[in-house]
Amino acid sequence: MSSQPEGFPSLKPAFVQTLHISYDDICPLGKVYNGSECNYIALKSGSIVSVDGFEPKLDLKLISGGDYMYFDPSEEKKARINAKAVFK
Numbered sequence: 003m004s005s006q007p008e009g010f011p012s013l014k015p016a017f018v019q020t021l022h023i024s025y026d027d028i029c030p031l032g033k034v035y036n037g038s039e040c041n042y043i044a045l046k047s048g049s050i051v052s053v054d055g056f057e058p059k060l061d062l063k064l065i066s067g068g069d070y071m072y073f074d075p076s077e078e079k080k081a082r083i084n085a086k087a088v089f090k
């Protein structure tokens with residue numbers, strides 16, 4: 003028996019995204035409406051590259067971006083990220 007059920011689509015890797023941050027540039031924004039701690043982290047560098055054999059071929063470099071990180075108010079060990087970036 004195969005590990006993939008027959009007749010169902012499967013996902014294949016298409017892109018590799020790499021983002022680099024500096025812990026020196028973390029800006030605490032405080033608590034938001036649900037009690038989560040929010041931090042803004044500037045993205046220093048990054049890229050989006052397509053994997054071999056995937057079309058369209060991409061080799062993009064980060065122009066500008068930032069990441070909003072929300073920590074779970076119940077534990078503060080889990081975080082949700084919301085990255086916004088421009089690539090060229």
